[in-house]
Amino acid sequence: MSRRRIGFWYRLAAVLCKPPLLVFFKRDWRGMEHIPEKDGFIAVVNHNSAVDPLSYAHFQYNTGRVPRFLAKVSLFRSGFVGAAMRGTGQIPVFRESKDAIGAFRAAVEAIDKGECVAFYPEGTLTRDPRMWPMKGKTGAARVALETRAPVIPVAQWGANLAVPPYPKRGDIRLFPRKTLTVQAGPPIDLSEFYGQEPTAAVLRQVTDRIMDAITAQLSDIRGEPAPAERYDHRAVEQQQEEVPPQQQTGSDRQTGPAEHAERTKQAERAQQDTAPPGGAGGENA
Template identity: 30%
Template sequence: MIGTRDNRAVELVGAVAVGLTRLFGRVEPDGLENLPLTGPAIVAVNHTTIADVPPVLSTLYRTGLRPSVPCHQDGCGTEHGHVRFIASSMVFKNPFIGPLARQAGMVEVGRQAGTVALKAAKDSLARGEVVGIYPEGDVAATADGSPRRFRFGVARLALDARAPVIPVAHHDARLIGSGSVARSLGGALTSIVRRPTVRLRVGRPVMPEEFAGLAVRDVVDLVQKRVTDVWRSLAHSESVPREETA
């Protein structure tokens, strides 16, 4: 998963995400200037439904942070960047999504592969790449969609790589579809008519000096607080018209 690939294939993932987002709704983004084009850096995103993946990936892609392996071509790291996401085994086992995840160089994580996945992600950060992670680990969302308890992986990666963590939060993604895969897909089909709006905001990075010397649990709490703060800034405010990236 970590080797070089033909980016003509792997960058298909970003284009697919843009197409799906345009089909199912629209995105109102904010704070995109906080996204890095080079690493080491960790993009930490809240997760409420499988339907939130296309809006997140499409926003990153249109901003210049492509969900693919680094191309090392002219402009790589200055005019555009690349992000390698950590994804569950369920994603890789899906007959439709799995091939795209592999082409994009995503890192598979599961009960038997957690250590291997963290090692692969750590190696990516050591090479100066950007790694994306959903710290909650699954989509068992709370009633209001607020971020749930983060797992330790994001903290271990941040501490080991001394990498900044960029908090990203979205609100209203469940309006596209939520619940089981079947229910999410059913909701997505009706969203073609409903055209829901997903608000997404990128917060100020959590810099390494902010968590230097902290225990893993404390780093998890810090990152979770920052992602939650970004989420609350969306959930507790009225939607303000912004440039659409759908």
């Protein structure tokens, strides 16, 4: 099937968003050869900054395959934002659907039509104190098993050094210019799960494999091994609810904006210490 055309709304978004990205950031695009040239596929991406959707969209746009992101249906119903969401082909998630895959029916249909659908499997900005990918949700796994489309793991690093998760005033640091590194890996082999009943156990295995592949790409970017155990913020929050605040230690408390900012600064220093020679040699406009 043919790829989606880059229409008016996507070109308008590129005109508005690319110049600031080119001014404020350097770019290091890696693994574009893994993006399928035709037919539908799923991109699964980590999320560590409010800026990284623009970074990933810029990367994907430069391959000629525009991404379609999932978004709550209410965003499609109002004014300019709704018109832009519809015009760029973003995908509404119908969470009120009674069957699990029904919530992602539009994503399945888009992939069947030969388009790229991008998932953030974590479902939110990472809350891992060191900004590694967290435990993922199963939506991407459901769609992958339903469509059997290629699943491309994509990792990002750098936007978080300029705009950390949950920033406070003074935490945003655009200068010196940071490098937005986006790296796509080869398709994840999920063939052993095809034809299996999508039980909770199967979906968890597929999701873990997806998160492992994203984490491996990020580990390559950062030049360091990932933690042995993936951060599960729901389990941490539940644990905190069971422990009175006055009895919590520093490690028990949920990481907040200030702690994220400090972790970001530490990560930036570490990146500068381990940056490969040549900086953003893979920069693309």
